[in-house]
Every structure is written in C-alpha cells, then in structure tokens.
Amino acid sequence: MGSAGHKPLDVAVIGAGLGGLCAALSLRRAGHNVTLYERYDFAGEVGASLSVASNGSRWLLNWDLDIDAVKPVVLKKLVMHEWESGNIINEYSLGDYKAKFGTEYYNFHRIDMHNVLLQTVQQKEGKGFACRLEKNHKVIEVDAQAGTMVFENGKTASADLIIAADGIRSITRRQIGIEPKVEGSTSCCYRCIIGAEKLKQLGLSEFITNNGIEFWGGFGINKIVLSACHNNEVVSCYCFYPAVFNGLDKDGWNIGATPQELCDTFPDLDPRIKKLFLNAEDIKMWRLYIHEEYPCWVKGKVGLLGDAAHPMLPDQSQGFCQAIEDAAVLGEVFGEEHFTGDVEQALKRYEKVRKERATRVQVASAKARTDLSERIGWSTGNERPDKLTIEEVCGYDLPAHVRKVIQGEV
Template sequence: MAKLRIAVAGGGVGGMTAALALQAKGHEVAIYEKAGAFGRIGADVNLTPNAVHALDGLGLGDALRATGARSEFRISRMWDDGRETSRLPMSAAAEEKYGAPQLAIHRADLLGALQEALAPGTMHFGAGVAGVEQGAEGAVLILEDGTRVEADVVIGADGIHSVIRTALFGPDAPKFSGLVSWRAVVPRAALEGVSNLDSFTKWWGPEATRQIVTFPLTRGEEIFVFATTGQDGWGEEGWTLPGDIEELRAAYADFHPEARALLAACGEVMQSALHIREPMPQWSRARVTLLGDAAHPMVPFMAQGACMAIEDAIVLARALDAGAGDVPAALTAYEDSRRDRTAAIQRGSLANDWMKQGGNADWVYGYHAWTAPLGDPAPAA
C-alpha cells in the first residue's frame, strides 16, 4: 500500500473522523482548521446507530458513552392530544439489532474525543483555506496566508460554505427553506412532569412548519430542545442569532401542555435559518473530493447530517486504502458508494415525514460503513 500525504480542509466531525481512519491505515494526514481553537460552543450531535458503529471502529466507543446519553425510544407524538403515532425501541434494542446504540452528545465532547485520538501535530488551528490546485501527480491546498500545502489527496470537509466545493464546481445559491430553527438546552430538573425525557421525541404540528424535537444530552442531565417556525425570509446561510423565546412560545401556544412546558423551561434560544441544496451529481475531481456538509448539506429532520459525514469519512478511508495508489479511481469508488445514500437522506430529511407513522428504519440505522461494498450504491428506502 502506498503511503499517501493527505490534506484535510476543515477540522470538524467529518474532517477529524477521516483523519483518524486514514491514520489508522498508515497515511500521513494534516488538518487545516480556520478556528483558532475549539470552544464549548454549539449544543448537540445526535449520533444514530450507524454513526456510533462507525466511530466504535476507531476505538472511540468508551469516550462517547462516557458523556453521551442513550435515548430509550424514538417516539412520534401529535401536537394537540399528545397521542403516539410511532415508538421505535432504541438503546439496548438498537445495540442488539444494529450493533450500536443511539447516543446524543455535546458537540464539544465529540470534537474533544476525536481530537484526543489524532496523532500529535495533525491539527493546524488558525489555518483558513483559500483554494486548491491540482495536477496529474498531486494537489496543493492553498491557505489564506498564502501557504501552499502539497498533498497526494485533498479532502474538502469544510462545511456548508465549502471553499473546496466552490473551487471544484463554482459558486452555488442555496434556497431558503422558509423554516427557521430554534435550539436550546434545558436542565432536566426544570422539566418535572414532562414524560419521555429519556427518549428522542418528536411533536408533529398541524403543518410542516411547526415541530418540536427533544432528547437527552450529557448523560441525561440536560435536555436538548429543537423547534421550527415558518418565516418569509432570512439572511446568510448558517447565520445564527439569539432568538426571542416569547416569540417561540407564542408560535406553539396551541400545542399540548407537555410540549408547551418544554418551551416554558427554555431560558435562552438560538435561532438560525434552514437552507436547501439539491444533491450534487459529482463530488470529486482528480485528487480532490468532498465529504459531509460540503458535499450534501441537509435539513436536520432525520438527524443524519453529522452521521453522514462520519460514514463518508470511513468509506473514503477504505476506498483510498483499497485503491493501490490510483487516487482518482479510489475517489470515484468512494463517491459511487455514497452518493445515492446521501441523496436519499437529503430528500427524506426535506420531506420531513421520517418515522411519523412508524416504518422500517433499518436502511438508515443498519448501514455499516466499515463493511459496505465499495463502488456500489448503498440501498435506500
């Protein structure tokens, strides 16, 4: 196996997972991350069994389980009378069926576990990416300060505003979905009398613009609350601002008392817009490829954004390892393995009816990135 020099643009969940998987296979990896350091920002990452199984293969299982919270069930409830329309066993049942549980973990804890596992010197903070160039024998990652990093492979894991995607395929214009999301973290003790706090619960509204999702976080000590409302317009994609909690509560004034109690317990909320992109027909060119949100950003209604980045990372590492030094062919195999699955999940997330009335979750949760066939489209629902 030829040892490859790999430069990763972006040090988030997908970028670090890819680096770990590639380092485990003997490759030389460096990550270039624009942020000066990781702080305890953001709130949650919902890792469904497919993602936990993938991270377990990197030896991260104990660290994830030490701080993550297990959801006992995945429950759908109706907005007005609170009746359940579906209840899917998770936790031990998911571990038995899929090989891993569902875990909700603070984003900072997940990033910390990934960073701790990297080889020393892998992460370069304060290193924003400006572009990429490539030739027949290699690629060059160009940093904002003018530094040129020579590599055999460049991976664009730089998120929804991906510089690498723009360099490969030109600028694109995402469409505002008409939905604004609201996020808050609430101490569990503030929700006395609310049921199903140990489960992932979705309250389905009378129209697609209103829904509330909750699940346990930080060993179950906190509860994450996610809601959406309709809005006519919004500014920049990914723009997050403090939200008006009274505005949010007013939007849900006709919901079931338990649902209203969730919002009543929220102190501060953050608000951001949800944008839509169509699935991309191509992710790679020669020795440069994309993964995660850079390739397939999606609305969060199937809780698969981070999970798809983690799956991408494992499959990409496997494809490069199996490619016998033929990088373009390996990237084609990676892309062919992933494109149909991620497109199906992008579209399913946008449809926003996942498990509302029950159904078979196996095609999502039962996917194993370590053993899925390379070069063959993954089956979808």
C-alpha cells in the same frame, strides 16, 4: 489486491468540525499521515444534541472512539405528542435495536462529541499516526491537480490527498468547479438546551430520562423535537417554524434569540414545552436551505465530505451519520485491502459508493421536513416502495458496498 500500493499518504483535511475529524480519524486508522486545517482558533461546535444511529455509531466504535467519554444517552423509542395538549398520540419502540443493527442508537451533545474526537485524532495512543492540527488556516485557493492549498494567512501547503470538510458554505467546492443550486427552505429552526436541574425545578423532569426522541407536530412546517444528551444532564430541543415568521432577513446557524422570542413563535403549543422554552439557554436561530445534488464530489486529489458534499435538512437526524459514512468509505478505499496507490482512482470509488446513497438520504430528509411519517423509524405498516426505511439506513453494510463497486470495475 491493494496492499502492494498501500503506503502512508500525506493527507490534508480542510475543516476540523465533526465531519473533518471523522475523516481524519478514519484515514489515521487506515495508516495515513493527516493534517487538519481549521479556519478558526477552535472549530466552534456549538449547542444542541446529535443523534447517531447504528450506521454511524458502528464506525465510531470501529475507530476506537471512547463512546462513554462522549456521555451518551441510549435512545429506545420515538414518541409523538399532540401539539396543544402534549398527550401522547403514538409511541414507537425501537425494540431490540442493538441486536438487529449491531450498535446502540445514541444521542450525544455536539460539544462532547467534538471534544472527544479532537482529543482522539491527536493522541499518540491508538492505531496510526497522531494527526496534526493547524488552527487559523482558512483555505482560499485549492489546486486539485497539484494538491496544493493557499491560506488566508499567507501560508501554503501541499498533500497527496485533500479532503474538504469545510461545511455548507465550502470554499473548496467552488475551487473544484461546483456552483451550488440552492433555494431557501420555507422553514427555520430554533435550537436550545436546558439543564436537568432546571427541569426538575420546573416540574418537567419527565423529559430528562425518557430515552426517546419526542415530537410535537411535524405534519406541516411546525415541529418540536426534544431529546436528552450529556448523560441525561441536558435536554436539547429543535424547533421548526415558518421562515416568513422572521421576514426571511436572517441568515446563519448561530443567531441569538431570547426565550420570549422562541415562546412567541409557537402560541398554541403544549404549555409544558412553552414553560421549558421560557427557561431555556443557548437559544439560536438556524436558517435552512435545500441544496440540489451536486454533479460531482471529487476532482484530481480533492474529495468533498459531509456538508460540503451533501448538505441536508436535519429531519432524518442523518447529517452527521452521513458524514461518518463518508469518512468510513475513505478509510476503506484508502485502506490496505483496496488502495492501489492511485489517489484519483480511490476518490472516484469513494464518490461512486457514497453519492447515490447520501443523495437518497438528502432527498428523504427534505420530504420529512413537513411529513413526520417520512422519517425513518416511523412505520405505518403500508410503506411506499420508495420510502427510506430504518432497515435500509441502519442495516447498511458499507464494506460490502465498497467491495461490490470495486468488483464491478473488473
């Protein structure tokens, strides 16, 4: 159907963070020439862990990413702890996860993932054309109809297709006429890491090789999420607390904090975790926001991806996976099977496939912010019909969804 119109496009990807790199890799594998435009001298991925369920990891494998090079930990269970004592209240084994969903449930360090993706998109080896990376190119103007971009450094560029992966504060989003409706969440989040050797010295080695995501709290604003990454050499923590604690005057993703500030935020917490906090590194505060669904994701030759399209709270651990799905659908609709040569048509297909599903995950992530039972993976045995399930998320057949949408056009 589409092969007659399939020819290599010149693709611009705005932003070389994780989502942008996945888009570049997917479109490279689909046979297109890709240039990444990054606003900084480096993409600036920092800190903490990144859990990737099978709906994301199957695509990383399909794109021939060297998973072992990303130094994964394979997650096997979810563990719920009592807030003050740390006693285990509930444990949910993921069981035969790989047999059921096709790939493992991985936990990575963000920096490991970014480094391997960046290397993979640029290397000559592998399917497709090596991607170009232009650093210090901050886009300030985009013409969606003409496919042109103007950068802060005075340079200009054009492309057949522009994918805007420029993050939660996307400039491109406004350039195509979308004004986000945003409200501050009642929550903030500290994130931090600690090395395995330090944990051993502290007598906390049980947290190193547990192969689980461990939770304290979660029924209300306060919640601690702990998991190992980087070949079990690093443990990462996400620590949620009321935004009013900081007087609502701090904003951002990368605001420094001290171990004592982190510890003082949770006075009644399990003493083991407070001990971990007092010895943690790379402690950063992250202000959280809730974005309403955007009216559209595409215009002309431009499509939004990842946080530029569907910013979500982190409580379903699906932000990166949903960006991977975005990238995968782009590879499908611009791939040999489906692409007719009509860029705008393919982008409309992309939006139709992705928008409803990503919004459903976005809404479910907001629900899970203060109710751990809303998180995929936790089963009460009496789920509401509208609850997002692990089967719905991890068992998703993306290529079949693409084909169904395209067949529905006839």
